[in-house]
Amino acid sequence: MTRVSMPRQEYLWLLPSVLLGDGRSAGPVRRSTRDWFVDTVMFLLACVLNLLIALEMDGPTPLVAAEQVVGVISCLAVWLRRRWPVGLAVVTTVASAYFEMVGGAGVVALFTVAVHRPFKVSGTIAGLGLLTIAPFSVLRPDVEPTGLVYVIFSLTIVLTVFAWGIVVRARRQLIWSLRQRADSAAEEAKRLERERIAREMHDVLAHRLSMLSLHAGALEFRPDAPAGEIARAAGAIRSGAHLALQDLREVIGVLRHHAVTAEVPDRPQPTxxxxxxxxxxxxxxxxxxxxxxxxxxxxxxxxxxxxxxxxxxxxxxxxxxxxxxxxxxxxxxxxxxxxxxxxxxxxxxxxxxxxxxxxxxxxxxxxxxxxxxxxxxxxxxxxxxxxxxxxxxxxxxxxxxx
Missing domain, CATH: 3.30.565.10 (Histidine kinase-like ATPase, C-terminal domain)
Structure with a gap:
């Protein structure tokens, strides 16, 4: 069995992918107009939450200065949520165990992970967020609200954001599933139409070609037939070949037209x-x-x-x-x-x-x-x-x- 060696640097790169669920991006994230709008709204939401928290802080102190620096960095980091959603969520969740102003970015990161990652990843991040509630209430007893009120408020925020993200993810998966079913139904309809066309082609061309073979076989079997009969048989062969080519041309044209997904009208059918x-x-x-x-x-x-x-x-x-x-x-x-x-x-x-x-x-x-x-x-x-x-x-x- 052949073993594939991998440089140590590659292991270091893959470690976050294994632990955090993030894949290595081969280049910058390409955002659509909608993505830019959503990311801007998420960035502004994180900034507003941090601004509300900053308004409740008392006077300039080293801790307040550190909070503001961390808050600015966390808000800017929101723009990385599409490239490293799980990594951003882990960092902001761990930082929220002590820093209050990282909460806005943490909420956005948790919502992003809940939408874009499976439950085993997003549930782990949400559980980590619940675990940081107790250390924060112990390390920062001066932050209002305190005690049980803070615990209930934090639990409500984490669970609400997580549930909202799960609902959005489930809705997107449902829409994707419905689109897949619609595409499958469309492909099935195309397949059935092609089968119908092939069946009609078999019925028509088999009849035409068998008539041609019959006339040609008669000429081969009776080379001494009167000139009138030979002329009639040759005329029948020419007419039958022309009709067969016309039928085949119509069938090919219908198949080509059908490949453009347009509705194909039925050719005149016999009764x-x-x-x-x-x-x-x-x-x-x-x-x-x-x-x-x-x-x-x-x-x-x-x-x-x-x-x-x-x-x-x-x-x-x-x-x-x-x-x-x-x-x-x-x-x-x-x-x-x-x-x-x-x-x-x-x-x-x-x-x-x-x-x-x-x-x-x-x-x-x-x-x-x-x-x-x-x-x-x-x-x-x-x-x-x-x-x-x-x-x-x-x-x-x-x-x-x-």
Whole structure:
């Protein structure tokens, strides 16, 4: 085990830090406008307290002269309360065991320590201040008030100032905690927004890119296709690539705009009424899709969620069962819920896969569908059926009319 040596001077510097709780300052204290105002008020408060004490002293004597010198020094030392709060509090508290005019600076130092240091440090300083009450009453019996009245008065001052500082510290910690919670809530909101954007990006781009792959695979598999079909497929690829780039550009723009903490408006979202055009687009790409819809006027939120679920299910069908017929059935009514069922034949049951058309997948589509359905308060089931088909069933709540 390596031991780190430290010069003796460093130990001497660290000793006050260990005993008093003060850290070594690397430079002068930087005060804000508020800090300057507070420090000036504290300095004037110490001066006023010392002035009131000086007015009660009798005639010029060596003790009075010493009191005045100590009082001036202690008032000037108040400006050091931010750099050495504990050290100032210890010195003024110990000096108050004999000198009366150090009391103003001692009150300010005790309040500063109570605000800026933990209870184990500030409580020790307050306890030391209580212990100096008895020596002062014995060493300075000529100071008014005397006896029990002085003890009660001093106890009241020390405990009141200490309690005031503790309350201020607790309030500041509460405000800091609330700000931390607010910042955490803001970060959580940003994270959820980014997740929502990422989910939308996955749904949209996965659909677009799978259509591109399907068209490109068809061209690769049928190089001898008529020129008209090749032209239509090339046009579909060009149009799909343009839309995919546009979607990606919008998503990146939203993410960049969101990083500036501004509120990002939702881009136009599809609804259940856009499902027939989606099926028509899939049919143009060569998929055999049969759609049946038995719904009324579906609300926007469940309709959009169900549209995304059906879109992802069709994308998965293109990826894992190219060429297989797909049936989509959507039913629902207010109070009963909104349901969708997507079926396609399993690849092993409808023949070999077409070379060059298979689309890779990350396996996150069904996980995203399940999460979307659960977030909407519904459920989603998926898996192979005994009939040799792969089935995706989704149900979303549709509140009844009031």
């Amino acid at each position: 259940l009424a856009d499902l027939p055009p989606l099926v028509a687009e899939c049919e143009q790409a060569g998929m055999a899709v049969r759609l049946t819809m038995e719904t009324g006027d579906v609300p926007e939120k469940p309709g959009r969620d169900l549209y995304r679920i059906v879109q992802e299910a069709l994308t998965n069908a293109r990826k894992h069962a190219p060429g297989a017929p797909v049936t989509v059935a959507v039913t629902g009514a207010p109070g009963e819920g909104l349901a969708a069922e997507v079926r396609n034949r399993l690849p092993a049951r409808h023949g070999p896969r077409i070379p060059g058309v298979q689309i890779p997948g990350a396996g996150a589509g069904l996980i995203g569908l399940t999460e979307r359905a659960e977030l909407a308060g519904g459920r989603l089931e998926h898996g192979p059926a005994p009939e040799g088909e792969y089935v995706v069933r989704a149900w979303l709540p549709w509140p009844g009319r009031t």
